[in-house]
Amino acid sequence: MNIPFIDLKAQQQQIAPQIDRAIKKVLDHGKYIMGPEIFEFEQDLEKFCNVKYAITCSSGTDALLMILMAKNITYGDCVFVPNFTFTATPEVIALLGATPIFVDVDAESFNIDIESLEQAIETAKIKKLNPKAIIAVDLFGQPANYQRLKQFAAQHDLWILADAAQSFGATLHHQKVGQMGLATATSFFPAKPLGCYGDGGAILTDDEELAECVRSIRIHGKGSHKYDNIRIGLNARMDTIQAAILIEKLKIFPCELIARQKVASFYENALTTIVKTPRLIEGATSSWAQYTIKIPSNFERHNIINDLKAQGIPTMVYYQKPLHLQTAYKNFPTAFGARLSVSETLCNQVLSLPMCPYLSNKTVGMITETLHQIIEKQKAIAK
Numbered sequence: 001m002n003i004p005f006i007d008l009k010a011q012q013q014q015i016a017p018q019i020d021r022a023i024k025k026v027l028d029h030g031k032y033i034m035g036p037e038i039f040e041f042e043q044d045l046e047k048f049c050n051v052k053y054a055i056t057c058s059s060g061t062d063a064l065l066m067i068l069m070a071k072n073i074t075y076g077d078c079v080f081v082p083n084f085t086f087t088a089t090p091e092v093i094a095l096l097g098a099t100p101i102f103v104d105v106d107a108e109s110f111n112i113d114i115e116s117l118e119q120a121i122e123t124a125k126i127k128k129l130n131p132k133a134i135i136a137v138d139l140f141g142q143p144a145n146y147q148r149l150k151q152f153a154a155q156h157d158l159w160i161l162a163d164a165a166q167s168f169g170a171t172l173h174h175q176k177v178g179q180m181g182l183a184t185a186t187s188f189f190p191a192k193p194l195g196c197y198g199d200g201g202a203i204l205t206d207d208e209e210l211a212e213c214v215r216s217i218r219i220h221g222k223g224s225h226k227y228d229n230i231r232i233g234l235n236a237r238m239d240t241i242q243a244a245i246l247i248e249k250l251k252i253f254p255c256e257l258i259a260r261q262k263v264a265s266f267y268e269n270a271l272t273t274i275v276k277t278p279r280l281i282e283g284a285t286s287s288w289a290q291y292t293i294k295i296p297s298n299f300e301r302h303n304i305i306n307d308l309k310a311q312g313i314p315t316m317v318y319y320q321k322p323l324h325l326q327t328a329y330k331n332f333p334t335a336f337g338a339r340l341s342v343s344e345t346l347c348n349q350v351l352s353l354p355m356c357p358y359l360s361n362k363t364v365g366m367i368t369e370t371l372h373q374i375i376e377k378q379k380a381i382a383k
């Protein structure tokens with residue numbers, strides 16, 4: 001067996017002629033920057049997510065950054081972030097001179113924990129920082145608990161930025177990801193649920209003023225035209241070629257979501273008796289960017305990883321270290337009075353299995369069968 005962790009080849013083969021045609025069209029018209037495919041894909045995104053404004057950009061990280069820039073996040077402000085996420089989430093806050101305050105996550109959903117958020121408000125008071133926003137991360141493809149987050153945000157006069165880099169296509173109570181916060185940032189990095197063939201991202205919002213501002217920031221803070229500079233901005237455009245590719249990939253994306261759910265259900269049925277399988281909150285669907293199990297603490301995770309690897313089954317540990325313990329972030333504050341112990345424990349337990357829409361039942365069967373055998377072997381050794 002030699003299974004890829006994410007099989008991007010299989011998908012590319014599926015739609016090769018359409019992709020070739022789409023790329024050729026861009027080469028023919030030659031509008032490599034802000035060509036017609038950019039605006040076409042933005043309309044497709046608005047329709048798919050049922051939002052008023054979709055603004056494409058260079059990456060998920062820049063999407064997060066531009067939303068914070070548009071909201072004037074700066075020195076003296078603080079933004080609450082989960083500490084069990086990818087570095088991009090707190091990075092953009094620190095980059096603007098503001099302070100990320102790290103918040104623990106829920107052990108079942110892996111998403112930001114409301115009790116820990118309460119404690120983080122205390123931290124902001126003690127540090128004399130101005131609490132401005134919460135960045136909720138939809139980890140591994142599952143939306144955060146936006147109903148509770150919205151209540152909390154309203155009580156504390158905060159706005160919500162949804163980091164949906166991993167959850168494009170997921171829903172919560174029939175609402176599409178993209179509609180959850182004041183604004184949503186998503187990523188089209190190749191390994192994300194909807195990926196392009198390079199870097200890419202988008203901002204989704206119903207807020208007209210924010211949308212206008214982000215469109216300006218994306219092109220060097222332009223006013224009525226590119227050489228009219230009305231604010232400090234970035235060069236953060238998506239390439240036309242990537243938009244052309246994404247137009248084609250979005251067409252097959254609904255089918256891929258169904259296929260991902262099938263793989264997840266297969267894993268769930270086969271593994272629920274031997275490991276902790278992922279739990280979704282009520283009303284949520286996941287886009288299954290990752291299928292992440294928890295290995296019970298009486299087993300040696302690194303042995304399981306090595307045994308799987310020896311059988312040709314790749315796995316990943318997302319994430320090995322909580323952010324508040326990373327060198328870059330260790331001097332930033334954490335939620336008051338807590339050790340963020342849930343995220344610390346999760347880092348020692350989680351294991352992400354191969355996941356993509358093109359995994360056959362046969363392959364998933366082999367993966368789960370092998371995992372069963374490895375766990376049985378470890379049990380025998382433990383005895």
Ligand SMILES: *Cc1c(COP(=O)(O)O)cnc(C)c1O
Binds near residue numbers: 062085165187
């Ligand atoms: C991937 C990711 C990002 C950043 O997206 P890029 O397109 O790689 O910049 C941000 N947040 C989370 C949670 C991610 O997984």
